[in-house]
Amino acid sequence: MEEVKVKITTIQTIDDAGNEDNIEMITVATLDKIDDCFIINYDESSLTETEGSKTRLKIYKNKMLLTKIGAFSSKMEFEEGNNYSDFYTTPYGSFDLDFSTVSYVNNLDNNGRGSVEVEYKITFGKTGESYNKLKINIL
Numbered sequence: 001m002e003e004v005k006v007k008i009t010t011i012q013t014i015d016d017a018g019n020e021d022n023i024e025m026i027t028v029a030t031l032d033k034i035d036d037c038f039i040i041n042y043d044e045s046s047l048t049e050t051e052g053s054k055t056r057l058k059i060y061k062n063k064m065l066l067t068k069i070g071a072f073s074s075k076m077e078f079e080e081g082n083n084y085s086d087f088y089t090t091p092y093g094s095f096d097l098d099f100s101t102v103s104y105v106n107n108l109d110n111n112g113r114g115s116v117e118v119e120y121k122i123t124f125g126k127t128g129e130s131y132n133k134l135k136i137n138i139l
Contacts, residue, residue, distance in 0.1 A: 007137040080104040098123040
């Protein structure tokens with residue numbers, strides 16, 4: 001296990017006019033490699049509105065699993081062309097979360113350095129939909 005810096009950029013399209021909400025966070029994380037999977041663990045910050053939660057990324061060549069545990073809990077799987085459902089838990093209540101991965105690009109080298117980029121669409125219960133981009137740079 002080694003310590004690395006991770007830069008996480010999230011862009012969420014928030015309305016039909018194409019307005020975006022951008023969040024960028026740089027944090028210290030741990031990096032492990034088990035077989036063909038890189039595992040990144042980090043604590044959330046107040047920037048992400050999920051402070052107090054812990055995040056684990058399991059990054060494979062063709063997919064990524066993102067698990068949040070804490071006041072905000074969810075599990076998301078990103079694999080290009082696939083749809084997934086989960087239950088999202090917050091301090092304000094829980095709801096169904098459906099998402100589909102539009103694109104997944106893994107540019108990590110053999111040491112786990114580089115970037116992973118995901119574009120995905122989320123449907124929150126029956127109430128709304130957003131288009132998201134997630135870029136993770138492991139430094």
